[in-house]
Amino acid sequence: MRNTPGMIRAYIPRYRQVEGEGGRSHYVYVLEVCYVGRVHKIEKRYSAFHSLYKELRKVYPTSEFPPKRLRNTTPKVLETRRAGLELWLHTTLLLQATPPALLAFLQVHNYQPPHQECDDSGYEGSPSHQPVLVYPRDPYLTTHNDTTPTLTSSVTKGVLTALYDQNFRMPS
Numbered sequence: 001m002r003n004t005p006g007m008i009r010a011y012i013p014r015y016r017q018v019e020g021e022g023g024r025s026h027y028v029y030v031l032e033v034c035y036v037g038r039v040h041k042i043e044k045r046y047s048a049f050h051s052l053y054k055e056l057r058k059v060y061p062t063s064e065f066p067p068k069r070l071r072n073t074t075p076k077v078l079e080t081r082r083a084g085l086e087l088w089l090h091t092t093l094l095l096q097a098t099p100p101a102l103l104a105f106l107q108v109h110n111y112q113p114p115h116q117e118c119d120d121s122g123y124e125g126s127p128s129h130q131p132v133l134v135y136p137r138d139p140y141l142t143t144h145n146d147t148t149p150t151l152t153s154s155v156t157k158g159v160l161t162a163l164y165d166q167n168f169r170m171p172s
Helices: 047-059 075-093 098-107 151-163
Strands: 009-019 025-034 038-045
Touching: 009 075, 025 047, 025 075, 038 047, 047 075, 047 098
Parallel strands: none
Antiparallel strands: 009 025, 025 038
16 A cells, blocks of 8 residues: 555554553553654553544444453464454544544644545555656657667567567567
């Protein structure tokens, strides 16, 4: 997925255990939020994600949310929860009108939604701006005086060979 103007991307690469008050520990999830070419990191507890989920599901169609109760806190179970939270976050970010509560949760300020004509709607195969190679004259047309191979014909042959067939031969 390319980063278009106004697009927010968020990842939860890891979680960590934090010692709380009274010697009780809990886990926080480290979020990396990418917006307008900048990345900031924040930490959120599961309860903050769950509160956001409860608020959003009243107004928006939301995807499945990881269960609140854990059987145990083995790395496998915690990793499953982390992956589930990240998946839920990714699908929530795809909502057409980004919810203000989600922007506040991710600490994104001055949000400018992407223009509809610039939005690639998540399609990864859509074309992007690329530089264009321009020849001073058509490389397929040669004049009768032009008998020596030129750089343009070498480039054309290389491109055509790579795209089509290793046995391709340029017409003489």
